[in-house]
Amino acid sequence: MSDLKRTPLRDFHAAHGARLVDFAGWEMPVQYRSILEEHKAVRRTAGLFDVSHMGEVDVKGPEALRFLNKLVTNNVAKLFPGRVLYSPMCYPSGGVVDDLLVYMRAPDDYFLCINAGNIDKDLAWIHEQAKGFAVTITDRSADYALLAIQGPTAVAIVQALTGAKLDRIGYYHFVEGTVAGVQCIISRTGYTGEDGFELYHPAGDAVALAEAVVQAGAAHGLELTGLGARDSLRLEAGYPLYGHEITADISPLTAGLGWTVKLDKGADFIGRDALLAEKTNGAANKVVFFKTGDRRIVRADTPVLGADGTVVGKVLSGTLSPLLNEAIGSALVTTASAMAPLAVDIRGTLINLQLVKPPFVELKKS
Amino acid sequence: MSSVPSDLRYAKSHEWLKPAGDGTATVGITDYAQNSLGDITYVQLPKVGATLAAGQVFGVVESVKAASDLYLPVAGTVIDVNSALDAAPETVNSSAYEAGWILKLKLSDPASVETLLDASAYGKLIG
Numbered sequence: 001m002s003d004l005k006r007t008p009l010r011d012f013h014a015a016h017g018a019r020l021v022d023f024a025g026w027e028m029p030v031q032y033r034s035i036l037e038e039h040k041a042v043r044r045t046a047g048l049f050d051v052s053h054m055g056e057v058d059v060k061g062p063e064a065l066r067f068l069n070k071l072v073t074n075n076v077a078k079l080f081p082g083r084v085l086y087s088p089m090c091y092p093s094g095g096v097v098d099d100l101l102v103y104m105r106a107p108d109d110y111f112l113c114i115n116a117g118n119i120d121k122d123l124a125w126i127h128e129q130a131k132g133f134a135v136t137i138t139d140r141s142a143d144y145a146l147l148a149i150q151g152p153t154a155v156a157i158v159q160a161l162t163g164a165k166l167d168r169i170g171y172y173h174f175v176e177g178t179v180a181g182v183q184c185i186i187s188r189t190g191y192t193g194e195d196g197f198e199l200y201h202p203a204g205d206a207v208a209l210a211e212a213v214v215q216a217g218a219a220h221g222l223e224l225t226g227l228g229a230r231d232s233l234r235l236e237a238g239y240p241l242y243g244h245e246i247t248a249d250i251s252p253l254t255a256g257l258g259w260t261v262k263l264d265k266g267a268d269f270i271g272r273d274a275l276l277a278e279k280t281n282g283a284a285n286k287v288v289f290f291k292t293g294d295r296r297i298v299r300a301d302t303p304v305l306g307a308d309g310t311v312v313g314k315v316l317s318g319t320l321s322p323l324l325n326e327a328i329g330s331a332l333v334t335t336a337s338a339m340a341p342l343a344v345d346i347r348g349t350l351i352n353l354q355l356v357k358p359p360f361v362e363l364k365k366s
Numbered sequence: 367m368s369s370v371p372s373d374l375r376y377a378k379s380h381e382w383l384k385p386a387g388d389g390t391a392t393v394g395i396t397d398y399a400q401n402s403l404g405d406i407t408y409v410q411l412p413k414v415g416a417t418l419a420a421g422q423v424f425g426v427v428e429s430v431k432a433a434s435d436l437y438l439p440v441a442g443t444v445i446d447v448n449s450a451l452d453a454a455p456e457t458v459n460s461s462a463y464e465a466g467w468i469l470k471l472k473l474s475d476p477a478s479v480e481t482l483l484d485a486s487a488y489g490k491l492i493g
Contacts, residue, residue: 019404035430036405036456228404228430295408295455297428319430320407347410347426347433 007052008145008206016224024117026053028227035228039322042192042233043361045221046151048213049230051198052206053116056144057126061135064108066267071129072102073252073275075265079104084172084189087260089122090271094251094278098122099242101189103174111185113146113200115242129270145206149213150196150233152364153220158197160216162186166197180212191230193237193363232319235328238289238358244300244316245287245330253278254332255287286335287316288342290353291360292327295320296346304331304353305343312337315344323361327351368398368492371463375479376488377439382463389476390445394467395427395436395458398492403429406458411447412469418442420478425468427458440478442471 004027013020018029029050031038041047059068068076074087085102098118103111114122123139130137149158159166164177164186174187185200201209214222231241240246246255253261253275261275292298298318306312313333321328331353333342342353374382380399384392400406408428418424418438425436447469451457458466473479483491 031404034405034459036407232430295428296410297407297430297433299433 005053007050008203009050009052009210012207012210013050013224018224018226023227024053024115026116028053029224030228031226032224035226035232036320036322038223038225038229039232041221041223042151042194042225042229043323044152045223046149046153046157046196046217047192047223047225047229048210048217049148049150049225049227050146050206050210051148051230052145052203054146055114055116055119055122055139055141056146056200057112057114057123058138058140059110059112059135060108060138061133062108063134064110067130067133067135068102068110069265069267070269071126072100073261073269073271074102075262076102076104076110077265077267081106082173082175084174084187086172088246088252088257089125090252090269090275091248092271092274093248094253094271094274095248096242096246096250096252097125097248099240099246103185103187105176111140118242143203144200145203145209146198146200147206147210147213148190148192148196148198149217149222150190150192150194150225151222152195153217153222154194154196157213157217157220157222158186158199161212180209180216182209184209191239192233193239193359194233195364232322235317235319235330236321236323236360237363238360241317250285250287250332251275251278251283254283254285283335285313285332286338287330287332288338289330289356289358289360290328290342291321291324291356292351292353294327294351295325296327296349296351298327298329298344298346298351298353302344302346304333305345305350306337307340312342321360328356328360368396368401369463370396370398370485370489370492372485374463375439375482375484376491377437377482378491379437381437381439383439383479383482385473385476385479389473391440391442391471391473391479392467393439393469393471394462396488396492397462400459400462400466403427403431403434405430406455409451409455409458409468411449411451412444414444414447416444417474418444428455436468438471439482440471441474443474444469445472446470
């Protein structure tokens, strides 16, 4: 795996028994001992994820707000220093370039967190769109490592390592402070559906911070958790994953993310015309979430069958819910078929899809 | 690393077979196989009474990662299946050679067992 990129924690993972795999060109821990057990640990106590492969981009300058409100579909003008916003970033077609988090540090000073597999594509897109705006775009991906501590005991673990008053940081808010002596952006965000924090910090401090978190977490049931559990946790929470529920061909409206598309925000943004037309005319397809009552995993790209057996769509994501002990997933189906019975054929057995409005399990944060 | 008990025989496709000495044998997947698959979430068992050829697919084992076919090491008739795996497929992870057995077989030809790898040869294969 010598061609793969590595986070500063690659050797830390190997020393802790991780199974390392190629994820979007990065050598990443998919699991340490069991995806199912790591998933349950995050729902019951806490998990520590290395997500340093994610990209970070500074957007600064007097027109930073005006530029970002053109670039993304959600309303960046709602932000204030210390506030985080989730948003898709669309093509003129309404398809999605990427989904990202926007952090406002100060007026004229914003910070984006983007998907690892999209860093090069996003940077090229952002630079292209920034022409004519008084903004400076800087790729900071190599400078930052990112640790996520997620689960019911995450607050107690991080609080043991910082003087920052964590109970004063609301969901989707952040402060800048030190954790275990390491300068961090302490962000109350995550991708698991649990309470917790994401800590952006200098790459050179990643091992020291991870070791401090592991030590502080020992009394709080913290486990090392890999990208396998991260994926099943996000699907159980009903969160989209770029390349699955949202793609260059699946718009945020089709994906059920209408709440992130602010057609009336008072700024013309890329994709607005197409998304307005989709909203007005109705979408041809729809992303639905399902469970099956059966343990057989319904994997991505499995054809979805309508009531008469014809193909009306395909599965986008599928896994076994470790909490429900049954297959869960998402599918893209024609809008007309979404109200009718749906099924999939798994090795000759017809399995009915029971549509569910996510989250699949009760969450404290969603 | 992976456990390879010396009293079992092995197929290159990572199933093990344990002859009972009375013309029947127990079949499962190896410790190496369960470890490569990761968390096992479903085991599709064959029907009791089915007569299958050597190398024929007799079931499927699914993990979070993928679904993999299971191949019968030698020809025979299925005389029992481990139905406890329906509710607890993870037993294959925790006890690949004991509680996680998959089926019992009446061998078509007891001598066919000699065509399989012994522990030393299988150990080299996965080495």
